[in-house]
Amino acid sequence: MKRKDKVLAYVLEKTSHLKDRDIEIGGGVTAFEIAESLDILRSNASKDLNTLTREGKLDKTETRPVRYYDATINHYRPLEKKVRSFKEFPSKKENNSKESSSAATDLFHNMIGASGSLTSQISQAKAAIFYPPKGLNTLIIGPTGSGKTYFANAMYQYAQDNKLIAKNKTMVVLNCADYAHNPQLLMSHLFGHVKGAYTGAISSSEGLLEKANHNMLFLDEIHRLPPEGQEMLFYFMDTGSFSPMGDTGEKKKADVRIVCATTEDPNSALLATFNRRIPIVITLPSFQNRPAVEQINLLKYLMSIEAKRIQKSIQIEDKVMQAILGSVTYGNVGQLKSVIQMVCARGFLDSVNNRSEITLRYDSMSSILEDGYDSIALNQRLRHEIVHFLEPWTTITPIDDIMVFDSDTYELPFNLYEIIGDKVAMLKESAVSDQEIHHFITTDIDLHLKSFYKNTIFSTKEDGLKDIVDVEIIELTKKIQQIVEEILQFNFSKKFLYAMSLHISSFVKRIQEGIFVHNNNVHLKEFVLNYQEEQRAARAVKTEIEQYYKIVVPTVEVNYLTMLLVSLRTEEQQGQVGIVIAAHGVSTASSMKEVVATLLNSVNLYAVDMPLEMNPNEAFPKVKAAVEEADNGAGVLYLTDMGSLVTFGQKIMNETGIRIETHDMVTTPMLLEAARKTQFSNQDLVSMSQELKRFRGYSTQKNSLEIAAEENYSLSKQTDKPQIIVTICATGEGTAIQLQKIIEDILAEYLESDISIIPISILNYQEQLKELQKNYTVIATCGSIDPQLQVPFIPIDALLAGNGKHRLHNILEGIESEGEQKILPRLSKEICVDYMSQYVTYINPAKIITPVWDFCYVMEKQLDQVFENAFNLGIMLHLCGMLERIVTREEIHSGEDVDEVDPKLALLIEENIAPVLYGLNLEVSKNELKFVGAMYQNKLREKQV
Secondary structure, X not given: OOHHHHHHHHHHHHHOOOOHHHHHOOOOEOHHHHHHHHOOOHHHHHHHHXXXXXXXXXXXXXXXXXXEEEOOOOOOOHHHHHHHOOOOOOXXXXXXXXXXXXXXXXXXXXXXXXXXXXXXXXXXXXXXXXXXXXXXXXXXXXXXXXXHHHHHHXXXXXXXXXXXXXXXXXXXXXXXXXXXOOHHHHHHHHHEEXXXXXXXXXXXXXXXXXXXXXXXXXEEOHHHOOHHHHHHHHHHHHHOEXXXXXXXXXXXXXXXXXXXXXXXXXXXXXXXXXXXXXXXXXXXXXXXXXXXXXXXXXXXXHHHHHHHHHOOEEEXXXXXXXXXXXXXXXXXXXXXXXXXXXXXXXXHHHOOOOOOEEEEOHHHHHHHHHHHHHHHHHOHHHHHHHHHOOOOEEEEOOOOOEOXXXXXXXOOOOOHHHHHHHHHHHHHHOOOOHHHHHHHHHHHHHHHXXXXXXXXXXXXXXXXXXXXXXXXXXXXXXXXXXXXXXXXXXXXXXXXXXXXXXXXXXXXXXXXXXXXXXXXXXXXXXXHOOOHHHHXXXXXXXXXXXXXXXXXXXXXXXXXXXXXXXXXXXXXXXXXXXXXXXXXXXXXXXXXXXXHHHHHOOOOEEEEEEOOOOOHHHHHHHHHHHHHHHOOOOOEEEEEOXXXXXXXXXXXXXXXXXXXXXXXXXXXXXHHHHHHHHHHOOOOHHHHHHHHHOOOOOOOOOOHHHHHHHHHHHHHHOOOOOEEEEEEEOOOHHHHHHHHHHHHHHOOOOOOOOEEEEEEEOOOHHHHHHHHHHHOEEEEEEEOOOOOOOOOEEEHHHHHHOHHHHHHHHHHOOOOOOOOOOOOOXXXXXXXXXXXXXXXXXXXXXXXXXXXXXXXXXXXXXXXXXXXXXXXXXXXXXXXXXXXXXXXXXXXXXXXXXXXXXHHHHHHHHHHHHHHHOOOOOOOOHHHHHHHHHHHHHHHHHHHO
């Protein structure tokens, strides 16, 4: 039986007996329940459930979480109602007297944000429209694309529905910016003129004020109206009369409702006398300041407009919706609309042969949505809110009565989908291949939309790169990328463009300056021999460079190119950092995992529960198996609570070779932070681990420990070594030097005399770094290859695309610094007793805290070490457990799976444990001592590394 069939059978079994009333009060099953019951991924369960819903076999509620049920329960169909008349979508109403009243109410009531960010604005608009005798003049303020024109149209429609303006009229509109460079023509257009009023006025002309009699006049970008025009307009507002330009006779009168709009501050952009004539000022929020649910509903509404145009359903992946929302950086709803039009056009082209629907997948849209997805990943607060309202797939169906205003500034003056369809048909008749058709039409889509949306989101992502290397090199690199990908059968990310362009630029510059590299490093030659495919691709790159620049590329350059390709390919093959949580208790780890997985929809979490009766011999293979399953090539964060579980990380790493970072004293907030980092950050395992060590929860209130730590750290910084940023590249110092210059430019206003940027070559880089660290503190690294230091690493593409700039600023301002080790005050006995109380039953922590406390700090003194608070607390908790096992006569396992402890260390532990047992008349076994020894031995190894 297929997975989808299993999901259907499960839902039918659980819901077929339900009635419509049962569904209304919370009946049905969730995707999480199905995933748990059928032992499948939640994302797969959601995908199958949505497919079954589209097929009409299941239905679903509008609640959170969404519940699915048998579609034959046909009395309760909120989904059908939602899709056909999406509550937040404004829709046209029939023009009859019976419905006019409800239409007037519903127009604003159904506007997205009516009960949220636009509540007060809508109340203001209604007051302005109804105020006797002819309403109040209104000014709408908001950033570009925030919906000022749309809101003015809604006001007009509302006035018509309430019979305040005749139904056969249309709103009179003037965009003052269209005449900004010709104030005389603007005033003539607005007020009219008589023959001979100015040069070229060969006949009299009626102005818009006269045409707008008994109607509404919408003046967009009113700040572009010159002062004399504003004076004439506020005179009209006061008296209801005006004079056409050049007319000295009797003034004309008109009954006009005036609505203005501006992106500027009216107090500075408009005359004070004009401002005083506008009693109602409505301020619209920016897109970013609207709640997540409104942003999503706006996206769905605009998608529905496109679905209506295409007359097809649109299937949207949640990742696409996140990326679209992340693409809105400055253009608000207008920019959102332009992005949606681009995405839908691409999707329409990809699905041109599918008559029923188009599918928008992120993989096929990444070239235009990658920056948007990166942006939303950085804004984690918004992303968490958005994910809460999204299913893995969303279906948008055409809604015939959805409202579209012809005067919308962002409404395309052509039907893009008809253009695409016609050209596809024409090209197919010409026997052009599907691949060529796709390339040609994609370019055509870009040209049509770019010509309409000038200087908006479609500016190239490579602008940052163009500031550094010539455009011809970028174009050559794009061609090289296609060749290399064909040879290696591997698709590189945009990082290839950055790294290879910089390398070629550096190489060509050396050639032009007559600098030749003849030293074919022996280690480099040995290295490339192991990568025959990459070497073959490098030779192809060499040929392309030679043909393009008409130069001879030395053979040694092939080796450097090979190393660059290996570096890029290896890094991109690594997956997401995995997380394994192991804790004592019947369901401690599983419960924490469930909470975090539900909040973040994480799929890289693995939990191992260790009941108190389970000995470590049984637990170790379970933890090892979880680590092996969690590893995707990027390593594993191993989070545990205490005792023998802490020792497993090092042993598993020794046996499997998997990179593991161990953290003890795990809490749910710590697990949540770890999962968040693996999902929304491009950091490596070590960087994540270092940040996690400093994590103190999500509370913004500092406790006394943190305040003391910051004070101690501030003092310790005064004696630090000089700080440096190291740039390192897989292709030699040339590119690293270029990066040095780039970083210097980015951080010009931040750099101080004691912070330097030092470029190094990948060859013997470990030795170079060791030498540098003798005299400097490395606070960050940047380049095409990560040297795996415990400091932030910023890839080339991130640096040039913008994200790296932000991180560099944070590093220098102390917001992010992996190398930063804050000095925490000593633990208090009270804190330790509180923790111990949670883990023991028969032992009184208050009675044994002193000998346990003394043991930890005597060990520190005799080992000449200072251990973190978390480690010492873990030792104390382990000793508590040990004493409880002795009292209850439970024996820890034989210790065969624990590494042999150094004899000197074992003897030291045996001597120092004696005072802990003194007075309790207890004896400790060798196995217990061996576990304590293993904990210290692993910690000492870790500190040496």
